[in-house]
Amino acid sequence: MESASDKHALERLGEVRANIARMCKPSRRKAEDVTLIAVSKTHPAERIIPLLEAGQRIFGENRVQEAQSKWPKLRDEYPDAQLHLIGQLQSNKAEEAVELFDVIHSLDRPSLLKELAKAMDKAGRRVPCFVQVNIGDEEQKGGCPIAELPELLAKVREADIPLAGLMCLPPSGTEPAPFFAFLAKLAKDNGVAGLSMGMSSDYETAVQLGASHVRVGTALFGARE
Ligand SMILES: *Cc1c(COP(=O)(O)O)cnc(C)c1O
Numbered sequence: 001m002e003s004a005s006d007k008h009a010l011e012r013l014g015e016v017r018a019n020i021a022r023m024c025k026p027s028r029r030k031a032e033d034v035t036l037i038a039v040s041k042t043h044p045a046e047r048i049i050p051l052l053e054a055g056q057r058i059f060g061e062n063r064v065q066e067a068q069s070k071w072p073k074l075r076d077e078y079p080d081a082q083l084h085l086i087g088q089l090q091s092n093k094a095e096e097a098v099e100l101f102d103v104i105h106s107l108d109r110p111s112l113l114k115e116l117a118k119a120m121d122k123a124g125r126r127v128p129c130f131v132q133v134n135i136g137d138e139e140q141k142g143g144c145p146i147a148e149l150p151e152l153l154a155k156v157r158e159a160d161i162p163l164a165g166l167m168c169l170p171p172s173g174t175e176p177a178p179f180f181a182f183l184a185k186l187a188k189d190n191g192v193a194g195l196s197m198g199m200s201s202d203y204e205t206a207v208q209l210g211a212s213h214v215r216v217g218t219a220l221f222g223a224r225e
Helices: 004-027 045-053 064-077 091-100 110-123 146-158 177-189 203-208
Strands: 035-039 058-061 082-085 103-107 129-133 163-168 194-196 213-216
Touching: 004 035, 004 045, 004 203, 045 064, 058 064, 064 082, 064 091, 082 091, 091 110, 103 110, 103 163, 110 146, 129 146, 146 163, 163 177, 177 194, 177 203, 194 213, 203 213
Parallel strands: 035 058, 035 213, 058 082, 082 103, 103 129, 129 163, 163 194
Antiparallel strands: none
């Protein structure tokens, strides 16, 4: 049976998809070229199932352990669901991440790259990775320093890790547009195609500025506890 909150989830999914399509229009992009990642972190399987039932197939989680506890079972039911890791990754979890995730958005340092390459060799599976950039040059934040980006990208290419694009999280409490535009410029300057940028509060701006992947949680599932 469908509950009231399931219905909300479907309405929200329709709204977010429509907003993405609307923001694609001015630049004549196709809505299908923007991948909507439904960020399901903290939400239990019964909140995720309505979106799967509605046809959403791409989901994001930020913690390896939480994803391990929820997704193997969901994937039995929905084998074509795809899981993206959007949170920071510790090097010692690289092997588990490579087993579980279809795309990793948080490759941000040479030591992690080394462990991911090793894990991919071992698993016999290449997992596309976004290189996360510390776009606001923030002390506490994950992400590759801007000055070190060309070198890290060269290493990714050398290690034969499929490069999905660049990812960023703009500093909170600031206008995100300049940071999205800067990430797009860095991608262009470095010959990288994909752009993972934009969350619930700013995905429309991100699409306008060229996002190929938006990571949307709250706007689909409601607030997290
Ligand atoms: C949680 C999270 C999101 C989604 O945030 P919302 O504001 O709920 O849409 C996107 N990206 C990352 C890296 C996150 O950790």
